[in-house]
Amino acid sequence: MGRRPDLDWSHACRDCAVGTSAVCSTLDVTALADLRNQGSSIQLAAGQPLFHQGDPADRTFSLTSGVVKLYSVLPDGRRQVIAFHFPGEFIGFSPSEDYHCTAEAVSAATLCRFETGRFEQFARSSDELARSRHERVARDLVAAQTRAMVLGQAAARERLAHFLCDVHRRSQARPAGASGIVPLPMSRSDIAEYLGLAKETVSRELSALRATGIVRTISRNLLEIRDMERLRRLAIV
Amino acid sequence: MGRRPDLDWSHACRDCAVGTSAVCSTLDVTALADLRNQGSSIQLAAGQPLFHQGDPADRTFSLTSGVVKLYSVLPDGRRQVIAFHFPGEFIGFSPSEDYHCTAEAVSAATLCRFETGRFEQFARSSDELARSRHERVARDLVAAQTRAMVLGQAAARERLAHFLCDVHRRSQARPAGASGIVPLPMSRSDIAEYLGLAKETVSRELSALRATGIVRTISRNLLEIRDMERLRRLAIV
DNA sequence: TCTGCAGGTTGATCCAGATCATTCGTGGCA
DNA sequence: TGCCACGAATGATCTGGATCAACCTGCAGA
Numbered sequence: 001m002g003r004r005p006d007l008d009w010s011h012a013c014r015d016c017a018v019g020t021s022a023v024c025s026t027l028d029v030t031a032l033a034d035l036r037n038q039g040s041s042i043q044l045a046a047g048q049p050l051f052h053q054g055d056p057a058d059r060t061f062s063l064t065s066g067v068v069k070l071y072s073v074l075p076d077g078r079r080q081v082i083a084f085h086f087p088g089e090f091i092g093f094s095p096s097e098d099y100h101c102t103a104e105a106v107s108a109a110t111l112c113r114f115e116t117g118r119f120e121q122f123a124r125s126s127d128e129l130a131r132s133r134h135e136r137v138a139r140d141l142v143a144a145q146t147r148a149m150v151l152g153q154a155a156a157r158e159r160l161a162h163f164l165c166d167v168h169r170r171s172q173a174r175p176a177g178a179s180g181i182v183p184l185p186m187s188r189s190d191i192a193e194y195l196g197l198a199k200e201t202v203s204r205e206l207s208a209l210r211a212t213g214i215v216r217t218i219s220r221n222l223l224e225i226r227d228m229e230r231l232r233r234l235a236i237v
Numbered sequence: 238m239g240r241r242p243d244l245d246w247s248h249a250c251r252d253c254a255v256g257t258s259a260v261c262s263t264l265d266v267t268a269l270a271d272l273r274n275q276g277s278s279i280q281l282a283a284g285q286p287l288f289h290q291g292d293p294a295d296r297t298f299s300l301t302s303g304v305v306k307l308y309s310v311l312p313d314g315r316r317q318v319i320a321f322h323f324p325g326e327f328i329g330f331s332p333s334e335d336y337h338c339t340a341e342a343v344s345a346a347t348l349c350r351f352e353t354g355r356f357e358q359f360a361r362s363s364d365e366l367a368r369s370r371h372e373r374v375a376r377d378l379v380a381a382q383t384r385a386m387v388l389g390q391a392a393a394r395e396r397l398a399h400f401l402c403d404v405h406r407r408s409q410a411r412p413a414g415a416s417g418i419v420p421l422p423m424s425r426s427d428i429a430e431y432l433g434l435a436k437e438t439v440s441r442e443l444s445a446l447r448a449t450g451i452v453r454t455i456s457r458n459l460l461e462i463r464d465m466e467r468l469r470r471l472a473i474v
Numbered sequence: 475t476c477t478g479c480a481g482g483t484t485g486a487t488c489c490a491g492a493t494c495a496t497t498c499g500t501g502g503c504a
Numbered sequence: 505t506g507c508c509a510c511g512a513a514t515g516a517t518c519t520g521g522a523t524c525a526a527c528c529t530g531c532a533g534a
Binding site for chain 1: 383390
């Protein structure tokens, strides 16, 4: 799993599942221990919230396992899933005092928690951490802008195809193998709220993809992409 | 216009219209001159491109006057306007080698151009610049995520209302007065492509807002908000 | 083993907004 | 002054996906 040979790894982060891809991987061993020591690892059960829209944004998190969704809710109950986050990704950068959305575990998840202010200090003292953080946020920005394309222009089938490709790519990042198996720990409603569709439409379009042999359903939340070529062509973006 | 009294302003940036709100406002006078000297001010006529999707991302820009749109185009011609940018905003942060979208002036515009690599160096040496840049990108990210809410959940009328409030706020930032006048230098098609609607729908909904007295059309691209309260209630987000 | 129920799928109908078509208005130019 | 061209507004029609309504399926708990 490619651990960095220049570190002795004899501290709390030694066994981190996302050690080489997380933001903190840019820190040397002393700084890392230092940063880590301020906070702790948290475990969430599926469905448990990490923070709520409007809470003071005094924590940031590095997701080490599981899937977390960000969403916000309108007064009238309409709900938009803003993003799904996968292991190795960072959660909780906020340009304001408060979180502007709610974060909730989709499956059992573990995270590293940092106190935002101290993280900020580290960013000040470490060019590398600051640079890496900037790159991450910039990547999130591009992802969010790509979503504008999907939500603004793509038809239901295209949205779903794009979603499946995206989840495949991002969950695949870890276990290497190009298996075509896609874990879908989130419910159909979550997917629908992410794609700006009704859950019935997600169900129907998934059935359609199944009917054309592009995809096979292994179980409720496990799916196999059988024709990546065609799926990608559908995904457009 | 609130110039910072601790600077002598006796250099090229002295007359910058967005001096106090631009990223570079965090730099002291020497660093600023230094950063500025590498690049130059550019002028664009309405419709002129700043960069194209796929171009190497070796320039970043600070918009000092005018409006610029970012958009990307699908192979089949569908087009999504990703963002409109107003004076004081930054353009061209990219986490990859290439720009992922095209930038084009909507009205005549002037910008400061920085060489990305050198800007990066400055960010390394100036905590403040790095922090300010991070804050900007994080704000852009929140804006992009808010757009997901709008594009995923809002009805046509709500989208338009949200758009008008947003443009009002962001263009108002500069001339202070709470006049209710909104300049709309972009075409109806631009707005439609920004909101994921057909241009006919934008036209119709605008007429509807006019009919209910919420809004008044001064000219093709100048509009007055007559009932901000109701417009905001429509905008939802 | 049965029962309840939450999440998922499928079917029938409806409607917001797309699309196609026409008309209107304004500004540039001979 | 009249003509042209292009963007905007409006009208008529069509349709993708929402909504409403059963129904199915697999698991938890008695």
